[in-house]
Amino acid sequence: MMLACAGGYEHAEDSQQNSSATSDGVNLLQMANHLDEEILEIARSMKPGSQLAQQFAAGVISETRIPCPGGGERVRTVDNQGPPWFSTGDIYTTTFVECVQGNVLSNGSRFMSIDEITGQPYVTDQWSSTTTIARQNLVRTNLQTNLSSSADSRATTSIIATAIPATFGFFSYEQESVREWDLSQPNNGEISTNSGSATIRTTYDDTNTGAFTWWFEISAQSSIFGATSAKTLETLQGITNQAPESGRFEVIKTDLGGASEIHLATLIGNGLVLVESDLNGDGIIDSTTETSWNQLLIDPIIFQFF
Numbered sequence: 001m002m003l004a005c006a007g008g009y010e011h012a013e014d015s016q017q018n019s020s021a022t023s024d025g026v027n028l029l030q031m032a033n034h035l036d037e038e039i040l041e042i043a044r045s046m047k048p049g050s051q052l053a054q055q056f057a058a059g060v061i062s063e064t065r066i067p068c069p070g071g072g073e074r075v076r077t078v079d080n081q082g083p084p085w086f087s088t089g090d091i092y093t094t095t096f097v098e099c100v101q102g103n104v105l106s107n108g109s110r111f112m113s114i115d116e117i118t119g120q121p122y123v124t125d126q127w128s129s130t131t132t133i134a135r136q137n138l139v140r141t142n143l144q145t146n147l148s149s150s151a152d153s154r155a156t157t158s159i160i161a162t163a164i165p166a167t168f169g170f171f172s173y174e175q176e177s178v179r180e181w182d183l184s185q186p187n188n189g190e191i192s193t194n195s196g197s198a199t200i201r202t203t204y205d206d207t208n209t210g211a212f213t214w215w216f217e218i219s220a221q222s223s224i225f226g227a228t229s230a231k232t233l234e235t236l237q238g239i240t241n242q243a244p245e246s247g248r249f250e251v252i253k254t255d256l257g258g259a260s261e262i263h264l265a266t267l268i269g270n271g272l273v274l275v276e277s278d279l280n281g282d283g284i285i286d287s288t289t290e291t292s293w294n295q296l297l298i299d300p301i302i303f304q305f306f
Contacts, residue, residue: 070100081114086121086129090114100143108138108150115156125163132156145186153181172205187224196220210240214247226255236267243271243293265296 064076074094081089091113096106112133119127134154141148161173176199183194198218205211214236219229229252236247247267254260260281266274271293279286 068096068099068101070102072096072098072100072105074099086114086117088114088117096138103143105141105143106138108136110135110138121161126161128158128160130156130158147186149183149185151181151183153179153183155179173203175202175204176200190224192225193223194220204240211237212240213237214244216249224256226253228253233264238267243267245269267293 061077061079063078066074066076068074074096077091077093077095079089079091079093081087091111093109093111095109099106110133112131115130115132117127117129119125121127121129132154135151137150137152139148139150155177156179157175157177159173159175161171163171179198179200181194181196185192185194196219198216201213201215203213215232217231219227221227230249232247232249234246234248236244236249238244238246244267246269249265251263251265252260253263262278262281264276266276268274268290273291273293273296275289275291275296276285277287277289278284
């Protein structure tokens with residue numbers, strides 16, 4: 001029972017960049033919010049005391065040009081607004097200029113900005129942050145097939161974290177992520193255009209139990225497959241690295257002709273989900289299936305564009 005795959009939202013163009021869609025609960029709550037590897041590498045290198053951090057003075061925009069293996073270059077830009085590591089106003093950007101890596105030609109940019117931050121993440125007892133990651137007219141062309149994909153997407157994530165008493169390095173947090181995207185890509189010989197938006201809220205208790213909650217509301221449209229929406233009806237709850245144990249959500253798929261099917265999924269424990277399907281949108285349940293959480297593949301609907 002593949003609720004997400006049935007919607008047809010393929011994303012081969014980003015398969016190497018995004019490995020988060022695992023459907024097993026392991027990566028749903030990553031604090032890094034699926035940052036592109038290159039941006040995350042810059043951020044890590046800016047930790048206090050690091051060699052790179054010492055090179056960047058507050059208020060100075062620094063630029064590094066890196067040749068790509070097959071030609072062209074990546075331009076890394078750091079706009080450091082405060083003390084080393086993260087501070088409000090910091091912007092980390094990677095711009096691709098005719099960059100060839102393997103069989104892929106890339107042009108365009110992606111960035112992460114620190115919109116607001118209080119305290120020191122993972123250091124002070126309480127801290128909060130609001131960050132934005134985005135792709136701006138990022139075009140990738142497969143040099144073997146000459147097929148291109150383009151992406152404009154943005155995700156703003158807010159986190160409020162509190163240290164857990166009597167522990168070291170453990171935090172509980174609340175997180176909200178608001179995302180929107182426009183994407184075009186080849187799909188079985190056609191060019192598919194996709195757009196959509198998503199709001200995702202999670203809480204997490206970073207102790208040995210690792211309890212989490214998860215709420216989402218997503219709307220996606222495709223020029224080839226129609227529309228898919230997913231909405232939480234009862235907040236999903238469980239233990240990180242495991243399937244949610246309770247909760248309920250709805251997935252609605254509408255084809256280009258306007259025909260709809262509705263799937264109601266209820267978590268029943270032990271990694272199992274009860275799926276009730278209305279296959280023609282008439283309000284009558286046509287089939288009931290008990291399946292595993294792994295087979296639902298619901299999280300690719302949420303994470304595929306990031």
